[in-house]
Amino acid sequence: MSPEANFKLDAERPAVGALLRAARRSRNYTLQDLSTRANLSVGYLSQIERDIATPSLGSLNRLAAALSLDLGHFIPIPNARGLTTRAKDRDTIWVREGGMTYERLHGEFVGASFSAFLITLPAGFTTETDQHFGEEFVEVRAGRVQFTIDGQVYDLGVGDTLHFRSDLRHQAVNPHDEDAVLFWLGNGPTFQSRPNIAAEQPS
Structure with missing residues (x-):
């Protein structure tokens, strides 16, 4: 996959950390409150x-x-592409430049x-x-990746x-000096265009 991203964050948009902190404080939530609601550790939320x-x-x-926010509050959400995604114009999303990138393959329907x-x-x-x-399925398309699942390490090529x-x-973890590309399929909490899907729900 090309390292060039088709979808880039607005340089003037606040960082995810600042957006999260502002949203939490506006609701008078402590880090412990948010930790309980999101099932993420206090230390990780602080980071x-x-x-x-x-x-x-x-x-x-x-x-x-x-x-009680949409994912788009934290990162720009591309418009849904329907049932088909074309390789030449797929959306590439990242939370922060230099981190993992996600090229969306799934369609959008109720x-x-x-x-x-x-x-x-x-x-x-x-x-x-x-x-x-949920459950997850991963296939390595390029490079090598080490997964640790319940304490057991799997070295995948x-x-x-x-x-x-x-x-x-x-x-x-990718401990090597080249990028790794994975095909990922899952039914756990992931990226979904919730406003678009909700709009299709019957009244």
Whole structure:
């Protein structure tokens, strides 16, 4: 996948950490309050607010739900593309430049039960440790990635796959000097254009 992103953050848009802190304080939530609502640790939330940690789209979705906000409050959300995505004009999304990038593959329709992305892990990048409802399937398309699932390490190369329950603690790391590209499929908390889907719901 090209390192050139089709979808870039507005340089004048506040960082995710500042947006999260402002939203939390406007509701008079403590970090512990938000931790309980989003099922994320206080320490991790503090790191996000200080822009030390870069949350995944799944964690941002959980934070948005905990604050009764749309995901678009934290990152610009591209318009839905319907049922088909063309390789030449897919949206590439990132939370912060230099972190993971997500190229959306799934369509948008009422009742969709999973999401699919091409995910690029930059050289030397380590994801957050996560644990949530659902299941995930990963195929390595380029590079190598080490996944830790419930304490067990899986070293994956091109063509290797991994399928696991998301309620097991999981983390991915790219310890190598080249980017890794993953095909990811899952039905846990991920990126969805909730306003567009809601608009299709019957009244």
